[in-house]
Amino acid sequence: MARPVDFVFDAxxxxxxxxxxxxxxxxxxxxxxxxxSDDERARIELAVVEGFTNVIRHxxxxxxxxxxxxxxxxxxxxxxxxxxxxxRFADPTKFASRPLDQIRPGGxxxxxxxxxxxxxxxxxxxxxGTTLTLTKRRPGGxx
Amino acid sequence: MNVTVxxxxxxxxxxxEGQVDMHTSPELRGRLREAxxxxxxxxxxxxxxxxxxxxxxxxxxxxxxxxxxxFGGKLRLCGLAPAVRNLFKLSNLISIFDIRETREDxxx
Numbered sequence: 001m002a003r004p005v006d007f008v009f010d011a012x013x014x015x016x017x018x019x020x021x022x023x024x025x026x027x028x029x030x031x032x033x034x035x036x037s038d039d040e041r042a043r044i045e046l047a048v049v050e051g052f053t054n055v056i057r058h059x060x061x062x063x064x065x066x067x068x069x070x071x072x073x074x075x076x077x078x079x080x081x082x083x084x085x086x087x088r089f090a091d092p093t094k095f096a097s098r099p100l101d102q103i104r105p106g107g108x109x110x111x112x113x114x115x116x117x118x119x120x121x122x123x124x125x126x127x128x129g130t131t132l133t134l135t136k137r138r139p140g141g142x143x
Numbered sequence: 144m145n146v147t148v149x150x151x152x153x154x155x156x157x158x159x160e161g162q163v164d165m166h167t168s169p170e171l172r173g174r175l176r177e178a179x180x181x182x183x184x185x186x187x188x189x190x191x192x193x194x195x196x197x198x199x200x201x202x203x204x205x206x207x208x209x210x211x212x213x214f215g216g217k218l219r220l221c222g223l224a225p226a227v228r229n230l231f232k233l234s235n236l237i238s239i240f241d242i243r244e245t246r247e248d249x250x251x
Contacts, residue, residue: 017166024162024195042195042226049197053165108198108234115233 191222
């Protein structure tokens with residue numbers, strides 16, 4: 001296995017679901033470069049796709065021409081993905097994950113992000129929108 | 144993503160290939176709906192060539208499961224890769240679906 005590397009990567013994409021394949025690949029390659037196992041990589045891919053999808057669906061209400069900034073950060077010990085929109089700030093206290101014993105479509109995205117990442121943080125950004133930060137400790141890093 | 148439909152002596156087989164997400168799940172939903180309208184049973188969804196599925200894909204399968212139950216039919220899944228199986232576990236759905244290891248077992 002290659003030695004893990006520290007890196008920074010920034011991109012801005014349109015809020016188009018066709019980019020989900022690219023977003024997943026980008027996060028997955030970043031996770032592998034940061035030293036995560038294939039199993040952890042798959043979890044990180046899932047979290048970023050759920051986050052990106054939520055922005056398209058809930059922040060931009062399925063408009064596919066709005067900007068989404070994606071930032072990967074892998075400083076020593078940490079791996080983080082920021083997903084920034086320019087819609088209205090989404091109050092995280094109003095996000096309702098459905099109880100897992102209710103078998104119905106929808107409401108799983110936030111649960112999956114929280115389950116697969118160490119920290120899921122929502123903050124109002126300078127554009128009045130929301131910046132979602134998904135963070136996971138890198139293997140072998142400080143606890 | 145691509146969905147290939149194969150009529151079985153009894154039921155229908157949907158072979159899914161690629162990534163199932165918000166962008167691609169409507170195609171899977173459409174193929175499931177066609178099978179549901181014909182009241183095919185079992186509907187077997189082969190996920191062997193699916194490396195990734197998200198909550199949009201899960202929602203599509205849950206819709207299919209609920210719809211097939213309305214006419215007493217069966218929906219079976221097979222060929223789940225480890226990451227896909229793990230998603231079903233994380234979502235507490237592993238025991239809700241009829242999941243078989245192989246296509247042969249699922250189409251019996």
